[in-house]
Amino acid sequence: MARLLEVQGVSKRFLGLLALRGVSLHVEEGEILAVIGPNGAGKSTLLNVISGLLRPDSGQILLLGQAIAHLPPETRTYLGLGRAFQIPSPFPELTVRENLLVGALFGRPGRPRKEAQAWVEEVLRLTGLEAKAELPAGELTLLEEKRPELARALATRPKVLLLDEVMAGLRPKEAREAVALIQGIRAQGVAILFIEHMMPVVRALADRVVVLDYGEVIAEGPYEKVAAEARVKEAYLGRRA
Numbered sequence: 001m002a003r004l005l006e007v008q009g010v011s012k013r014f015l016g017l018l019a020l021r022g023v024s025l026h027v028e029e030g031e032i033l034a035v036i037g038p039n040g041a042g043k044s045t046l047l048n049v050i051s052g053l054l055r056p057d058s059g060q061i062l063l064l065g066q067a068i069a070h071l072p073p074e075t076r077t078y079l080g081l082g083r084a085f086q087i088p089s090p091f092p093e094l095t096v097r098e099n100l101l102v103g104a105l106f107g108r109p110g111r112p113r114k115e116a117q118a119w120v121e122e123v124l125r126l127t128g129l130e131a132k133a134e135l136p137a138g139e140l141t142l143l144e145e146k147r148p149e150l151a152r153a154l155a156t157r158p159k160v161l162l163l164d165e166v167m168a169g170l171r172p173k174e175a176r177e178a179v180a181l182i183q184g185i186r187a188q189g190v191a192i193l194f195i196e197h198m199m200p201v202v203r204a205l206a207d208r209v210v211v212l213d214y215g216e217v218i219a220e221g222p223y224e225k226v227a228a229e230a231r232v233k234e235a236y237l238g239r240r241a
Ligand SMILES: Nc1ncnc2c1ncn2[C@@H]1O[C@H](COP(=O)(O)OP(=O)(O)OP(=O)(O)O)[C@@H](O)[C@H]1O
Pocket: 014, 017, 019, 037, 038, 039, 040, 041, 042, 043, 044, 045, 046
């Protein structure tokens, strides 16, 4: 299996706080990797470093073998890194379809308009958004915005998709729909790295799980294996106490 994304010994400090301590992980072709951990463990910081919103203080990030840690976020998008945010940020005046077209056209420069339009229709179908395609994105409720936010990330046609708690605030039935949606995205050949607090979702989706605690990887493996590890249980229980 080819390694699409590789994070090697990445550290990130915020003033006195070491938010990431030598984090290493990888995502293989076609794989769904979950990153879990207690609040403040460094999960979002890790995603920000991978997508280019933050520069790591040390360590390497490789996308298809190419070092990307020094590249701006747009360049990483062109190279095949897609990202959906915890709080969606569509262009409110544009319709859902137009928002996707922006992603499809600018996610990879030089893509023919026809091809971008065809991919947008495919994404609308895949994400179940056909009925909302003509609505201004600003008129959707926060819950309704989750699908377009996923679709927008998908419109750039990424090789690896980064998702930060896209299920937060969803009801159980909606979360099950979102699980099916993400499985559909993987079936399109997109590898996924996702952060999630809801354990049933992690269990249902992840091929492999990486557990972060205080900026460090403390466990890695299939869900059942890491969930049974004493260090993982302590991390969750200890933080709650
Ligand atoms: N820009 C920043 N400046 C200073 N400290 C920060 C910054 N971003 C995050 N931190 C701190 O770094 C640590 C890791 O934060 P991060 O947001 O990565 O955690 P997380 O695992 O995503 O948590 P949550 O589950 O609550 O989303 C926390 O202690 C947080 O307060």
